[in-house]
Amino acid sequence: MAGLSCARVLYEHGVGFTILEKTGGPGGRIKTDRIDGFRLDHGFQVLQTGYPGISAYLDLERLQLCRFPAGVAIRHQDRFHVVADPRHHPGSIYSTIASPIGSLGDRMKLLKLVGSLVRHPMEKIFEDPEEPTIDFLRKWGFSERFIKSFFTPFFAGACLDTSMTGSSRVLKYVTRLFSTGDAALPAEGMGAVARQLASSLPENSIRYNQEVSSVRKGAVTLADGTVLEAEQIVVAASQPACAKLMQLDVPVKSVGEACLYFSAQWQPPIPQPFLVLNGGDKGPVNNIAFPSLVAPGYAPPGKTLVAAVVLGDHNVHSDHLEDLVRKQCAEWFGSAVQEWEHIKTFIIDQALPNQAPPTSNPYTYPEPFSPGIRICGEHSSLPGLQWALMSGAMAGRSLVNPIGATAR
DSSP states (O other): OHHHHHHHHHHHTTOOOOEEOSSSSSSTTOOEEEETTEEEESSSOOEETTSTTGGGTOOHHHHTEEEOOSEEEEEETTEEEEEEOTTTOGGGHHHHHHOOSSOHHHHHHHHHHHHHHHTSOHHHHTTSOOOBHHHHHHHHTOOHHHIIIIIHHHHHHHHOOSSSOSBHHHHHHHHHHHHHSOEEEETTOTHHHHHHHHHTSOTTOEEOSOOEEEEETTEEEETTSOEEEOSOEEEESOHHHHHHHTTOOOOOOEEEEEEEEEEESOOOSSSSOOEEEEOSSOSSEEEEEOHHHHSGGGSOTTOEEEEEEEESHHHHTOTTHHHHHHHHHHHHHOGGGGGOEEEEEEEEEEEEEOOOSSOOOTTBOOOOSBTTEEEESGGGSOSSHHHHHHHHHHHHHHHHOSSOOBOO
16 A cells, blocks of 8 residues: 555656556555455455545545444453443443443543543654553553453554553554544445555556565566666565565564454344454454444345454464354354354464554654665554555655655
8 A cells, every 4th residue: 555655646746657566456465355245355454534634545435435333342251341432322321331341430531531632633642752552551540450351452453462562652543543533444345445546546557466576776676587677666565575575684573463254144242333352361352343234245135244353473373263263252142153154264474563662753754765765664654554655655755855755
């Protein structure tokens, strides 16, 4: 996505370019497969309407966004407890207050935190002092039970960080994002986001199925040995891929996930298609979503698409991953799980960059990696579609105007 965003800036300023895409379609891992009438995103993903300036990159109306309800259902003490935003779901006030997820004091502190972040300009968050998220939450006075049953699965779902050692800036950003906008799915899957961006570029400007083996100043070498010369090169890839392409010996700071998709003739036992979080410490599943109950086009008529997200390398790469997930889901949803049909599992080893402090300010473009080579993407900014798009756009503007490339 960063590469597409960079290319669009170059195109708008009349600068020639060629995108080398490793796969057969645009967008890197922002893709959607069609299997037996289901739409399967490459890992569970959402588009946040609260992303600052998202309309500068995408035509949201054309994407026909379908929105998740504003809240979550947390599996805690063998029951589902809904914690919802009363501004959008007034009927949930009692269940939210009565929920055993932390104390009433925890929920009042959460409202206070959200209120302070909504009033805090997004760009200012990244100028705030930062510390590990767990330390920030403890200083706010949240109980250990609330941190474990609410913040940990929430933050893990958004940033794949189960350790709570990620930057407090990222927690503030994610919390503000969910409080000011909606989590949504395009009617035709997340792949529609990449296709829309690609459609705004000149025909034949993207060369598909082109695997790059190395990058150096002024030249890109393809896997088949072909060498392409260029005055400027932008590498829009994951951190491990960048390190490999440029032969860098740097520690990998990416984290992975697995997303298992199931077909079910079944309706979940929750009042609305909330994202379900694991508020306990049993089982490998961090969160479960029902995309087709939000965007009906994700499943054929009469079917429900279930997406189970697993975190942690020891879980993601288990030889018994499907069995472990089915066992946990059966404990949550009962014997109906045995009738679920497994469709496909996506294992994404470098799903998001690790965001332990210190983090960079995503509103400030870093210096070029080396003369003639720039790097962009989430790992050079922050996790999330917005930051990939912004990072790419800033890389493009730095080529058009090398002095003072900034976010907008």
